[in-house]
Amino acid sequence: MPENRISRAKLTTDIVLAVVFGLMSLPFALMGNWADLVAMLLFVGALAVRRLAPAWALGVAWAAATVQMAALRDLQFYDFAVLGVLYSTSAHGGRLLKWLGLVSAGAGALIATLYLQVLMPIFGGSGELTPQTWYAAAFILVGSLALLVLAWTAGLLARSIRDGREVRRREEAANRERALAEYRYTVEQERNRIARDMHDVVAHSLAVVIAQADGARFAAKTRPDAATEALSTIAGVARGALGDVRVLLAELRHREGAAPQPVLDDLSELIGGVVAAGLDVRRLETGEPRELGTGHQIAVYRIVQEALTNALRHGDTDAPVEVRFDWTDSGVSLMVANRMADAAGGPDAIATGSTATGATAAVSTGARHGITGMRERAQLVGGSLTAEPGRDGVFRVVASIPAQPRSTA
Structure with missing residues (x-):
């Protein structure tokens, strides 16, 4: 041989x-x-x-x-x-x-x-x-x-x-082979980032537009002033969404995004826009706020944005939404809680699943991408996030974001 x-x-x-x-x-x-x-x-x-x-x-x-x-x-x-x-x-x-x-x-x-x-x-x-x-x-x-x-x-x-x-x-x-694997991993991460950003920007803006459009349609005959105000809000939100989409496209063309990113100071404007869409948002804050890095602030902003969007789309808009910030030395604990739209039957209905079109089903279908994006954002900055309905008919998004001082470089 x-x-x-x-x-x-x-x-x-x-x-x-x-x-x-x-x-x-x-x-x-x-x-x-x-x-x-x-x-x-x-x-x-x-x-x-x-x-x-x-x-x-x-x-x-x-x-x-x-x-x-x-x-x-x-x-x-x-x-x-x-x-x-x-x-x-x-x-x-x-x-x-x-x-x-x-x-x-x-x-x-x-x-x-x-x-x-x-x-x-x-x-x-x-x-x-x-x-x-x-x-x-x-x-x-x-x-x-x-x-x-x-x-x-x-x-x-x-x-x-x-x-x-x-x-x-x-x-x-x-x-x-290693370079190819790293390239594929980088591309996959970039695709996930683009998907998160597009979802955060477009989904939130469309939720506000839909809510305002529904309100304007019902108020057109009896309250023309309210309908006009709703249309004005729709136009403003649409222009803002268009600007955000253009910023994202510019980042894709030039690879490096130099556009300003949302920070904690922008939360007031975000909540104000949701309130204008008809949602009763109550912001609570305890402890001494800590200084967070840019990436951590973006994560907090996007999580609140997505949670409010889900509350507007799938929650009971007649019930208040609680946005709570608990600051500690290790970071911030964030909770957004809203009553589910089908929770009128009470806790027993939620527990037995008697509501055929329950909020759990709505969340699992319509908001599953948003929850995944929120969890990814929290994990990327070293935090964690849970999002699930409770037996009391309230859907809670709870996130823990660690403190990291803003870079002075």
């Missing part, structure tokens, strides 16, 4: 180079005998599969060297194929094969030295061993060892470079 999966182009390249090497070695092999031809073919085959199966290539190379030594043949040109095989063991082989390649380099240098300087003189009958023979053997051992180990080291260096490139490629891919 091959140890590496390589492309067809690389395998074809290896085969072509092996064939070229074989053609270069063929004239030298033809000057010998059959053993040279067999050894040459084995070395060519080892070169052809050196990247596809480096373990097989190493084994075939050893087999070729064994055939050559068994026939007592001298060094030939095809023996240089060993360098390519050793290179591949460290460059493309596994952990075990890599070290077997190094062992083969050392063992091959020693065996080649003994074969050339000891065995061949003995079995070839070329004479006795002399001191010069041993000097030559030492030189051959050092030279062959350096050459074979150099080929193995070159493969190891190539492997390190390839692995380094692969690690960098994976890091770059991971960085791209």
Whole structure:
């Protein structure tokens, strides 16, 4: 089974180079005998599969060297194929094969030295061993060892470079995926912010417009002055909403919103607009007000705005709405409470769910996006928010916003 999966182009390249090497070695092999031809073919085959199966290539190379030594043949040109095989063991082989390649380099240098300087003189009958023979053997051992180990080291260096490139490629891919995930998260957060802002601005203004329009329709015949005043309020609210929408669109075009944002001082104007729409709002405040950061003030303003909008749309407009601020050293506790429109049946009706068109259903359908937006705004500044109807027929929005001093930068 091959140890590496390589492309067809690389395998074809290896085969072509092996064939070229074989053609270069063929004239030298033809000057010998059959053993040279067999050894040459084995070395060519080892070169052809050196990247596809480096373990097989190493084994075939050893087999070729064994055939050559068994026939007592001298060094030939095809023996240089060993360098390519050793290179591949460290460059493309596994952990075990890599070290077997190094062992083969050392063992091959020693065996080649003994074969050339000891065995061949003995079995070839070329004479006795002399001191010069041993000097030559030492030189051959050092030279062959350096050459074979150099080929193995070159493969190891190539492997390190390839692995380094692969690690960098994976890091770059991971960085791209992380950047894409961060971009998608940023886009999602921006979409949620836009949805909250559009809902806060448009929903509140439309609720006021609808309430005023209904009042003007009923008062048109009997109280023309009241109808005219209601129409004037509708026009003012619509102009304000149009201006707010234009501000939001400008922020989207320029990415950075430099437009002024609502603060706590704007709550009086907000409540005044709701009162003008026919809602009885009673503002209560206890404790010493703390200085809040800009983001915290926006959160308080938008929560009050959305809670009053829900009270105007889904609550009993004949009952008063309580807006309560309880200031402490840790921040402000905000509560907006309004009686639900279908609470006329009393607490028992709320508890038993006998009202088919109950305020709970209205809140869960018409105001579910607003409640989600209020909760998100509170959480973004480190606070919390709950919004639920009570058994007494009163819907309460309770938020806790921590204190954070306004930045002076």
